[in-house]
Every structure is written in structure tokens, then in C-alpha cells.
Amino acid sequence: MLFLSRFSNAQSDSIQLSGTLKGLGNNKVWISYTDAKGKSQYAGAEGNADHFSLHLAAGQTPLAARLMVSWPKDAEAKPSMPSPPLNFFIGNKDLRAEGDAHVLSVARVTGDAENNAYAALIQQTAKGEARYQELLNRLSQKMSTADSLKMHEEIRQIFKDSMAAQKKFINTHPDLFASVFLLSRMANMYTADQYQSAWNALSGKYKDTPQGGSITATLQKLAPTMAGTPVFTFERTDKEGNKVSPDLLKGKAYLLDFWGSWCGPCRASHPHLKELYRKYHAKGFEIVAIAQERGKTLDLSKASWLKAIQEDQINWVHVLNQDGIEKQDLVKTFHVNAFPTKILVGQDGKILLRVTASATDDIDKALAKIYGF
Numbered sequence: 327m328l329f330l331s332r333f334s335n336a337q338s339d340s341i342q343l344s345g346t347l348k349g350l351g352n353n354k355v356w357i358s359y360t361d362a363k364g365k366s367q368y369a370g371a372e373g374n375a376d377h378f379s380l381h382l383a384a385g386q387t388p389l390a391a392r393l394m395v396s397w398p399k400d401a402e403a404k405p406s407m408p409s410p411p412l413n414f415f416i417g418n419k420d421l422r423a424e425g426d427a428h429v430l431s432v433a434r435v436t437g438d439a440e441n442n443a444y445a446a447l448i449q450q451t452a453k454g455e456a457r458y459q460e461l462l463n464r465l466s467q468k469m470s471t472a473d474s475l476k477m478h479e480e481i482r483q484i485f486k487d488s489m490a491a492q493k494k495f496i497n498t499h500p501d502l503f504a505s506v507f508l509l510s511r512m513a514n515m516y517t518a519d520q521y522q523s524a525w526n527a528l529s530g531k532y533k534d535t536p537q538g539g540s541i542t543a544t545l546q547k548l549a550p551t552m553a554g555t556p557v558f559t560f561e562r563t564d565k566e567g568n569k570v571s572p573d574l575l576k577g578k579a580y581l582l583d584f585w586g587s588w589c590g591p592c593r594a595s596h597p598h599l600k601e602l603y604r605k606y607h608a609k610g611f612e613i614v615a616i617a618q619e620r621g622k623t624l625d626l627s628k629a630s631w632l633k634a635i636q637e638d639q640i641n642w643v644h645v646l647n648q649d650g651i652e653k654q655d656l657v658k659t660f661h662v663n664a665f666p667t668k669i670l671v672g673q674d675g676k677i678l679l680r681v682t683a684s685a686t687d688d689i690d691k692a693l694a695k696i697y698g699f
Contacts, residue, residue, distance in 0.1 A: 341416065344379035345423025347433065350395060351376060359391035359416060360536065370396075376427075387535060388415040388440050388503040395427050409459060415440045415503060431455055444504040447495045454484040478594075489515045496524055503532045510537040514664060514682040518548040547661045551680045557582075557671045558659050565632065565644045570614060572675055579678075579696050580612040581689065582669040584662045587634035588620055591683060592666040596638045602693060603642060609697050610673075613642040616656050618665065624648055672696070 343357070350373040357369045362385065371380035382391075392411040409428060414421065414435035421441060425433020432452040434445040448455075461477050461484075469477075492512065496505040505528055513521055525541055532538055550558070561571040583599065585592035603613055617634075621627030627648045635644055647656050660669065670678040670689055678692050 339384055340381045341384050341418060342379060342381055342420045343423065343435075344377070344420075345425075345433075345435075346377050347373075347395070347423065347425055347427040347430075348376060350378065350427040353398070353427070354396040355380070356394045356396055357382065357391055358394070359389050361385075361389065362387065364536070382416055384418040385416045386418065387532070388417050390507050390537065391416050393423065393430065393433075393435075395430065413444075413507075415444065415507070417441075429456060429459065440502055440504050443495075443499055443502055447491065447504075451488045451491050454487055458484045458488075493524070497527065500527055501529045501531055503535065503537075506532045506535060506537050506541070510540050513541075513544045513548075515686070516681075517553075517686060517688050518551060518680040519553045520686075520688075521545065521548065522552065547663070548680065551660060551669055551677055553677055553679055555677050557669075557675055557677055560654055560656055560659060562645045562650055562656070565635070565646070568643075570643060570645055572671070575612065575614070575671070576675050577673055578610045578612050579606075579673050579693070580614055580671050582660070582671065583613055583615045584618065584657065584660070584665060584667040584669075585615060586618045586620070586665055587630045589665045593634065593638060595666055596640050600640065602690070606693055606697055607642075611693065611697070614645060615640065615642060616645045616647055618647045618657050618662075621648070 347355070352373045352375070355371050355373060355378045357380065359367050361367050361383070367383070369380055369382055371378045391414055393414060394411045410431040412423070412425070412430040412433045412435065414423070415438075417438050417440060419438040421435050421437035423433055423435045432448055432455050434448065435441045436445050458481060461481050465474065465477055489512070492508050493515070496509055496512075499505045509521075509524055509528070516524060522545055525545060533542075557572050559572060561569060564570050581599075581602075583592075583595075585595075587593070599613060603611070617631045619627035619631050621630055628646060631644075631646050645656070660667070664682045667680065667682045668689060669680045670692055672678045673696075679688055681688060
């Protein structure tokens, strides 16, 4: 009995992760995660005719982990474009993985409440994820501009649908660590205020985890540009030599668009911004584009900046952050750490919303509310 008791206690210190991944063959499976002490941990197991099994230290609080396959170089079984790793959670119960080694990100890990719920979400978006990977593979091939644009639009829609499903999961599972995990990776998928609201709606059960800490740190950086906050004071000269400042813009709704000529997503957002500008400029709406360039000198930065403006035909107010950065760095002033970042300011000079990566349509909705159409 004493032996059995000790054996039982020893077993509770670890869990078994086993599974079958179609196409794995005898290739190695790797698990990586950060333990409760903040130390990186790794575990591996050789595949055996698509099967694998390994033991992991049990976690009293769920730990976010990633599963990857180690493919040999130039192997016929190796996918042309490796799938993103499979995310799952290490708890205190044995787990089972099932799926395809070539599309790991949509495989299923089950065995406890966290993984069962997360696996259901993954399966909900699996078809879109498979199509997403297919489109990425095809984009590496030569094609017409029209076909490329069509594929990019389909990719954008798949991404939008996936984000909507993840937001719904977070909203309907406030007590799960999986929701904290997802939210920690989705700061750019919400407006700043929506991100705060999503965080507030979660239970406090896992808010003191590393993932919860990263969300808190992000919200602290976003706090100065939350809705209702007066816009920061600044004064610059635009490319035409005119002064630009919040005082001179008061009475207008305007969009601060932080971008750069080097930033693909920034420039991809320009066609839609042009639509908004055509629709509302006559009513007083303005766009103030603040560019952060990468030129080693001011002249090189100006050259790439002006070239992109001409190529994209974006004819609104333009400011170059490097030109006057010694007096005020606008990127730092507005706590911008990702591009594009867009901040909509109301006619009263107070911030209406902030969004990164153009991932939502909240700007459109806000302008429609302001101007009535």
C-alpha cells in the first residue's frame, strides 16, 4: 500500500501526451513551453508509424505549449510550407493529440476542459485555416495582379472570420485560461477600448499568469490613447510647409494614421482610406498621416516617404516623424509599437478610438455616426 501510494504521487507529477498524426512517420515531435518559474522547457519523442508518446511535467495552473514536427531536410514527406505549430495547454490530466502532421495548427488535443474547448474552436475554423495555408502556398507562385489581389482578399476574409470566432470564444468562456491565452495574442484585433472591455469581462482566475501580465502591460501602454482622452499636443510641418497641430484641427474629425513606406499592411490600407476620404472630406474629415521611415539620413527618409505618397496617390496631410524628431518623437508620444496604428479624433479634440493593423471596421462605423451616412 505504501508503494502504491508513492507510485500514485509520483504519477501525479507528470502527464502523458500521446497521439497519432497522419504523415508523421518516424519523424520527431517537439514540445516547447515556459514553466511556472519562467524557464523555457523542451521535450521530444520519436514518431513510430505516425504515433508518438511522451511525458510532461504536470501544471497546477495551465501552461501554454506548442507542438512541432522536426522534418528532415529535403524529405519527400516534408510540407512545402510548414504549418504553424499546434497550440495546446499543459494541465494535470493526460492528453491525446489527433490530426495531420502537415497541418498541425488544426490538429486536436483533448483530455481536459481547457483543451477540449480550445480544440472545438480550432475545428470550427479548421476549414478556413486549411484554405489559408493553401492560398499562402499559391501566392509563392507567379500569377497575374488580378489573381493576386483576389487571393489577398480571400485571405483577409478568412482572417476576419477567424478573429470573429476567437473573440466569440473569449466572450463565452470567461473562466478558461484559453481565453486569456487568446486575448494575450490579439491586442491588434480590437480597438484599445474593446481590448480593455474584453479583459475586464474575464474572470480573475488566470489574470496573474504571464499571459495575463502581458495583457496588463499592453493596456498600460494604451491607456493614454483610450476613448475620451484629449489628444496629445504636437506641432509639425507637413510636406507642403503648412503647420499641423491639434489646435489647428479642432472642430474637425480627423484620423492620425501612423504608417511607413516599408510597411505592406499600411499601404494595403490606403485604398480604403481613400474611400473614406472621398466620402467625408467635404464634410470636414481630415487624415493626418504620420510616417516613420527607415532611411539612414533625413534625406533618404524623405525620398522613400515622398515616393510612396506619389505611388499610392494619397493626397491628404502628410508629416514625416524624422523631420523634427529631436523635438518630439510622435511615435513615442502616441505609444505606437505596431504599424499601421490609426487614432480617430473627434471634433472636440478627444480620442474616439484607436486600432492597430486595420483589423476592425470601427473607424467606418464611427465616421458614419459622426456624419450621419
